Amino acid sequence: MALENPTLQTPVTTADKVFQRMLHAIVEGHIPAGSKISEPELAKQYQISRSTLREALNRLEKCHLIERKPNIGSKVVECSIEGLLEIYVVRESLEGMACRQAAMYMTDREISEMKDILTQHASMQALKEGTAYYQEEGDLDFHYKVILGSHNQQLINILCGQLYHLVRMYRCQFGMNSPRASKAFEEHSRIIEAIADRDGELAEILMRRHIAASRKNIENKIAEKNSNTH
Amino acid sequence: MALENPTLQTPVTTADKVFQRMLHAIVEGHIPAGSKISEPELAKQYQISRSTLREALNRLEKCHLIERKPNIGSKVVECSIEGLLEIYVVRESLEGMACRQAAMYMTDREISEMKDILTQHASMQALKEGTAYYQEEGDLDFHYKVILGSHNQQLINILCGQLYHLVRMYRCQFGMNSPRASKAFEEHSRIIEAIADRDGELAEILMRRHIAASRKNIENKIAEKNSNTH
DNA sequence: ATTTTTTAAATTGTCGACAATATAGTGGGT
DNA sequence: ACCCACTATATTGTCGACAATTTAAAAAAT
Numbered sequence: 001m002a003l004e005n006p007t008l009q010t011p012v013t014t015a016d017k018v019f020q021r022m023l024h025a026i027v028e029g030h031i032p033a034g035s036k037i038s039e040p041e042l043a044k045q046y047q048i049s050r051s052t053l054r055e056a057l058n059r060l061e062k063c064h065l066i067e068r069k070p071n072i073g074s075k076v077v078e079c080s081i082e083g084l085l086e087i088y089v090v091r092e093s094l095e096g097m098a099c100r101q102a103a104m105y106m107t108d109r110e111i112s113e114m115k116d117i118l119t120q121h122a123s124m125q126a127l128k129e130g131t132a133y134y135q136e137e138g139d140l141d142f143h144y145k146v147i148l149g150s151h152n153q154q155l156i157n158i159l160c161g162q163l164y165h166l167v168r169m170y171r172c173q174f175g176m177n178s179p180r181a182s183k184a185f186e187e188h189s190r191i192i193e194a195i196a197d198r199d200g201e202l203a204e205i206l207m208r209r210h211i212a213a214s215r216k217n218i219e220n221k222i223a224e225k226n227s228n229t230h
Numbered sequence: 231m232a233l234e235n236p237t238l239q240t241p242v243t244t245a246d247k248v249f250q251r252m253l254h255a256i257v258e259g260h261i262p263a264g265s266k267i268s269e270p271e272l273a274k275q276y277q278i279s280r281s282t283l284r285e286a287l288n289r290l291e292k293c294h295l296i297e298r299k300p301n302i303g304s305k306v307v308e309c310s311i312e313g314l315l316e317i318y319v320v321r322e323s324l325e326g327m328a329c330r331q332a333a334m335y336m337t338d339r340e341i342s343e344m345k346d347i348l349t350q351h352a353s354m355q356a357l358k359e360g361t362a363y364y365q366e367e368g369d370l371d372f373h374y375k376v377i378l379g380s381h382n383q384q385l386i387n388i389l390c391g392q393l394y395h396l397v398r399m400y401r402c403q404f405g406m407n408s409p410r411a412s413k414a415f416e417e418h419s420r421i422i423e424a425i426a427d428r429d430g431e432l433a434e435i436l437m438r439r440h441i442a443a444s445r446k447n448i449e450n451k452i453a454e455k456n457s458n459t460h
Numbered sequence: 461a462t463t464t465t466t467t468a469a470a471t472t473g474t475c476g477a478c479a480a481t482a483t484a485g486t487g488g489g490t
Numbered sequence: 491a492c493c494c495a496c497t498a499t500a501t502t503g504t505c506g507a508c509a510a511t512t513t514a515a516a517a518a519a520t
Contacts, residue, residue, distance in 0.1 A: 013472095013473065013474090014473080014474080015473080015474085048474080048475090049474060049475045049476070050475090050476090051473085051474060051475065051476090052473075052474055052475080055473085055474090070481095071480085071481050071482065072481095072482070073482095
């Protein structure tokens with residue numbers, strides 16, 4: 001049931017497989033954020049040559065999950081509050097636009113599919129047992145569908161191909177994300193309504209508010225924490 | 231005077247140098263859009279091994295200038311009208327947000343520097359001899375400064391590190407871009423005013439209109455061309 | 461003549477080794 | 491004891507060769 005990133009190709013080459021394994025390892029923190037990557041060590045660990053490992057590293061770099069400096073090496077990206085807020089700013093603008101485009105270009109079939117997904121989420125939430133699921137994968141499901149609905153390959157690449165790996169990484173590592181389950185669900189419903197009405201302008205505004213609310217929620221938590229220590 | 235892409239590092243490794251040479255070659259069309267890339271042939275041409283060529287190809291892929299399919303090979307991206315319009319949509323949202331952030335976070339020094347640049351452009355335009363320059367590099371200068379002024383690393387990476395290579399490629403290959411010199415200059419001035427006033431909301435709106443106007447200008451040209459053939 | 465099979469050539473993916481650069485450790489000087 | 495220069499070690503960048511896969515061409519069958 002847990003939906004994967006829709007832009008993830010089925011791995012065909014061994015470098016692909018190692019890339020996906022490392023992707024999960026980094027997102028879930030098994031390879032710690034900020035840690036240096038030793039090519040010889042990892043190559044031995046995955047039982048592959050250094051060349052194919054470097055191929056995998058290149059793809060991780062494409063997702064902005066690692067950073068490489070010439071003649072120095074690769075490091076897993078750090079997870080900072082500032083970095084998280086930066087991502088929310090980008091998401092607000094890009095997903096807002098994706099939502100506007102989705103209202104224009106989504107097929108009726110795609111819209112009804114999205115409604116179905118939301119209904120599923122609703123029943124899970126009603127049972128009060130899928131809350132965690134909705135917060136995690138369910139929320140991603142919804143956002144993925146909207147992004148794909150834009151039918152804009154650039155938007156899809158940037159959001160699903162790069163940014164959302166980082167989003168998942170932050171969610172795993174910080175844990176404290178999207179603690180607004182019921183509100184978020186309500187907002188998702190309104191967004192779908194706007195898309196179904198083909199009201200792109202409203203859809204964009206609602207999506208931007210939805211993401212901005214999450215960002216402000218985090219900013220508040222930070223402010224709280226800071227005021228507690230003083 | 232012609233400003234380069236601000237995120238382009240000074241090349242240190244040979245793969246870097248080949249990457250930059252190929253970058254220019256693709257942007258300027260010396261390596262034709264849509265053409266297949268033969269690794270052995272290019273490696274011989276640049277006098278390097280296939281491994282380092284592949285390293286360069288990976289970076290080109292990161293900029294979305296080439297596309298790779300496993301076991302099949304690399305192709306230079308095609309330049310289609312639809313692709314160009316997609317980029318404008320992304321730019322409208324991202325640069326709009328960058329402009330909003332710039333109004334919040336640009337330093338006074340950065341703002342005055344940007345005013346200086348615009349004054350330079352103004353004198354060139356008045357002399358009626360720098361029109362071409364302003365349309366090409368001058369316009370990019372301005373947009374680069376705004377993007378950097380957002381002080382948001384994610385925005386900077388996506389726009390300067392990836393999207394703007396494609397923008398330059400389309401400008402070179404289609405030629406018919408930003409034919410709105412005087413209007414564009416006027417719009418740039420208003421945007422800087424809004425940033426200097428620290429009015430993020432207005433700055434975003436103006437930037438979005440500025441880019442949307444370019445997009446509509448292109449859409450109109452296409453529509454014209456189509457109606458002429460009928 | 462057209463389509464399918466088989467075979468040969470070319471291209472991409474992967475490997476291990478060497479060269480260039482950076483890091484760590486040692487010794488000498490103040 | 492501290493700082494600098496030098497040496498040794500380890501890591502990254504680059505290379506050429508081999509294996510796996512795809513593409514092209516040739517042969518066989520209908």
